[in-house]
Amino acid sequence: MTARTALIVRGGWDGHHPVDATNLFVPFLERNGFAVLIEESNEVYADEALMRRTDLVLQSVTMSEISHEAQAGLAAAVRAGTGLMGWHGGIADSYRASSDYLQLIGGQFATHPSKDPALRVGDETDNYLTYTVEITDAGRAHPIMEGIEDFTLTTEQYWVLHDDLIDVLATTTHPVQPYHPWHRPITSPVVWTRQWGAGRVVVATPGHSVEVLQVPQVQAIVERGLLWASRTGSE
Template sequence: MKSRRALVVRGGWEGHQPEAATDLFLPYLSGQGFTVTIADSPAAYEDPGLMAATDLVVQCFTMGDITREQSAGLTSAVAAGTGLAGWHGGIVDAFRSDPDYLHLTGGQFACHPEIGGETFVPHRIEITGDDHPITAGIADFDLVTEQYWVLTDPYSTVLATTTHVAQGPWNRPVTVPAVWVREWGRGRVFVATPGHDLDTLRNGSVRTIVERGMAWASR
């Protein structure tokens, strides 16, 4: 199998266990023929040689800051063909103050509403892209974890949704994307909103979607 290069960028808020969460997928990446480089900050995005040689960026970096140069390095690399993949806050609750990054990923975490004071709530992930290689053959499935309410743009192809029940200040159910992909120049972007903790990432459907999403996004 031809060797490819993956760059895993992890860090930020420790509540999402960035090291343990990404470690969960390192054997899969190695098995798919990737040579993996690990970085603990987005500073790696400033290295043009590294980014040009990278076929896939897997990012798990919640909140945090990114410089203009780092953001430009990532965006340019994806436009040139490098894939970008991630899950939960590691990709859609990252670098909130950078509009170019938000434009690239196509979505932003807004909240995870509580039910009865609990942030882990039962909800369903409904597959809408049953003919896409990432979600083909996966049935709708249920989770008990954070249910992300995200703000997204219409450029993405939505592969799965989740519906928030009416409560509190909103008086009707709200359906939002839970898994989506988008093409950016010659590159591809994959986002899955489930993935708050290791138990969620070990769910068979979630893990399959993330692994297929990384493979799909890669150059």
């Protein structure tokens, strides 16, 4: 039987540990019958022949830029059935200048609210909040979230700008605090899927560090999302 092909594209800002984070899931992909190809440049998306035979893309590229040819190649592959999965800034904060990429993904990182100014110490933990991931009704009926109940994380809580073509499987709510400028609680998607042509897109916003990706619920969401998004994934 011919192995499925998973393409890992990683790079961008090192603060999201794209190498260590994606390496965490290579053994899982291999155990599930994928031949894994790893690329450090998103220009691989412009390789039409390679993308045509790629069943799944796992992207971890925070910020950075993407050429028109590479973006068009990725979008064409997804429309034709290639799955696309990623987490945190590696997919939801990629290629900020590309509106076509943002339309493909369906959501974009806006900010991660920080702690009370009196509690900040000047490092990345200033943006670590304890928050609840709440599973939606659609999530409870979806194979990615099966058996997962609401859970808490202490990490960056992503505020996401998004459209209504996404299917939201889990959410989080940003509360009102006296040191923030908004005036009512804001709910953001935490896990969503998107059908784009014949392809499936899965986005999970937790994943700032390898430790967060190893939280059992987060790891399960990523692993199930990879399988579900793949061209030959289960319904």
